[in-house]
Amino acid sequence: MTHTVRDKQKLLARxxxxxxxxxxxxxxxxxxxxxxxxxxxxxxxxxxxxxLMAEVVEDHVxxxxxxxxxxxxxxxxxxxxxLLAIVRTYLK
Amino acid sequence: MTHTVRDKQKLLARxxxxxxxxxxxxxxxxxxxxxxxxxxxxxxxxxxxxxLMAEVVEDHVxxxxxxxxxxxxxxxxxxxxxLLAIVRTYLK
Amino acid sequence: MTHTVRDKQKLLARxxxxxxxxxxxxxxxxxxxxxxxxxxxxxxxxxxxxxLMAEVVEDHVxxxxxxxxxxxxxxxxxxxxxLLAIVRTYLK
Amino acid sequence: MTHTVRDKQKLLARxxxxxxxxxxxxxxxxxxxxxxxxxxxxxxxxxxxxxLMAEVVEDHVxxxxxxxxxxxxxxxxxxxxxLLAIVRTYLK
Numbered sequence: 039m040t041h042t043v044r045d046k047q048k049l050l051a052r053x054x055x056x057x058x059x060x061x062x063x064x065x066x067x068x069x070x071x072x073x074x075x076x077x078x079x080x081x082x083x084x085x086x087x088x089x090l091m092a093e094v095v096e097d098h099v100x101x102x103x104x105x106x107x108x109x110x111x112x113x114x115x116x117x118x119x120x121l122l123a124i125v126r127t128y129l130k
Numbered sequence: 131m132t133h134t135v136r137d138k139q140k141l142l143a144r145x146x147x148x149x150x151x152x153x154x155x156x157x158x159x160x161x162x163x164x165x166x167x168x169x170x171x172x173x174x175x176x177x178x179x180x181x182l183m184a185e186v187v188e189d190h191v192x193x194x195x196x197x198x199x200x201x202x203x204x205x206x207x208x209x210x211x212x213l214l215a216i217v218r219t220y221l222k
Numbered sequence: 223m224t225h226t227v228r229d230k231q232k233l234l235a236r237x238x239x240x241x242x243x244x245x246x247x248x249x250x251x252x253x254x255x256x257x258x259x260x261x262x263x264x265x266x267x268x269x270x271x272x273x274l275m276a277e278v279v280e281d282h283v284x285x286x287x288x289x290x291x292x293x294x295x296x297x298x299x300x301x302x303x304x305l306l307a308i309v310r311t312y313l314k
Numbered sequence: 315m316t317h318t319v320r321d322k323q324k325l326l327a328r329x330x331x332x333x334x335x336x337x338x339x340x341x342x343x344x345x346x347x348x349x350x351x352x353x354x355x356x357x358x359x360x361x362x363x364x365x366l367m368a369e370v371v372e373d374h375v376x377x378x379x380x381x382x383x384x385x386x387x388x389x390x391x392x393x394x395x396x397l398l399a400i401v402r403t404y405l406k
Contacts, residue, residue: 046343053340060336063366064329067322073374074304080367081311084360090339091356095216098349102209103195112204117194120258124187127265128220130314138251145248152244155274156237159230165282166396172275173403176268182247183264190257212350219357222406279400286393287379296388301378308371312404 045097052090059083088129095125137189144182151175180221187217229281236274243267272313279309321373328366335359364405371401 063079099122104113155171191214196205247263283306288297339355375398380389 046346049343050340053336053343057333057336057340060329060333064326064333067325067329070322073301073370073378076370077304077308077367077374080363080370081308084363084367087356087360087363091216091220091353091360094349094352094356095213098209098213098353099195102349103191103206103213104201104204105206109196109201109204112196112201114195114197117190117257120261121187121190121195124183124261124265125217128183138254141251142248145244145251149241149244149248152237152241156234156241159233159237162230165278165286165393168278169275169282169396169400172271172278173400176271176275179264179268179271183261183268186257186260186264190261194257209349212353216353216357275400275404279397282393282397283379287375287390287397288385288388289390293380293385293388296380296385298379298381301374305371305374305379308367309401312367 049090049093049097052086052093056083056086056090059086085130092122092126092129095129096122141182141185141189144178144185148175148178148182151178177222184214184218184221187221188214233274233277233281236270236277240267240270240274243270269314276306276310276313279313280306325366325369325373328362328369332359332362332366335362361406368398368402368405371405372398 059079060083063076063083066076066079099118100113103118106113151171152175155168155175158168158171191210192205195210198205243263244267247260247267250260250263283302284297287302290297335355336359339352339359342352342355375394376389379394382389
């Protein structure tokens with residue numbers, strides 16, 4: 039799905055950070071850390087997943103809704119940006 | 131924003147139903163209904179608002195991302211449907 | 223469900239503000255305002271409903287989980303505050 | 315935070331399943347799977363995290379809000395169940 043090496047690396051860096059966060063939750067549960075700590079780790083991991091989803095959706099909107107080679111300029115940039123602003127709000 | 135009289139009527143019917151739900155919350159608070167009832171009314175009203183948002187986003191994706199008169203066939207229907215499936219999941 | 227006149231007035235003020243926001247969405251749809259405006263109104267109304275739900279949940283946790291007359295001091299204030307912090311994060 | 319060996323094992327099993335899901339997202343990105351697949355993996359992982367959070371919150375409500383040894387019977391079971399029903403709805 040990724041479109042440039044740079045995009046791919048950015049998404050991979052995000053998902054690896056999320057994997058690290060999930061491993062921290064696992065360690066917290068294993069060591070019987072208190073509920074509060076586990077709930078905070080979960081909340082921040084979920085927020086990070088929302089951020090990754092927002093980025094994947096952005097990629098999808100910018101690169102897949104319109105084939106830019108066959109239909110150059112067909113995607114309305116303002117309308118796309120309005121959509122993504124709302125998506126980001128809901129994924130926060 | 132609406133594109134056909136039918137679309138507009140459908141969205142208006144949804145928002146009026148939501149107004150009725152909010153008025154029911156107001157009455158429940160006024161009559162000191164129990165917490166449980168108020169929480170359920172709030173949860174179902176929020177779900178109805180998610181449904182309205184999903185419909186507005188669908189309208190936006192189908193009609194505004196690409197000007198179909200100037201760029202007929204430019205919007206990839208499959209990619210649009212994939213996006214909307216995800217949006218609906220998150221707005222539920 | 224409300225426990226003091228002051229609490230009740232605060233919740234009622236919130237729900238009436240939300241009703242006003244829903245009415246603004248209705249007017250925006252009727253006057254065929256653009257999608258962007260409708261999406262923003264919906265997003266801020268949903269946030270306001272999350273705020274109201276957080277307050278109702280807080281009320282519930284503080285007043286209903288433990289009958290303070292029969293079991294004074296039984297509710298662990300720190301644990302309640304940790305729970306509410308997480309609830310607020312998820313309802314934002 | 316866990317209260318019995320059984321609870322701990324159940325939570326650990328959940329978090330390990332989530333780690334597996336995050337690793338699947340990582341592999342999908344590495345192999346340049348299509349957007350649709352990545353979005354679905356993300357949505358189901360987020361749902362699984364909501365399920366884990368709901369279980370941790372349940373644990374917190376049942377075991378930490380009231381010290382059952384010092385205040386036996388102080389937690390109102392019905393009120394706790396109403397709260398958890400709402401929490402589960404919002405974490406879905």
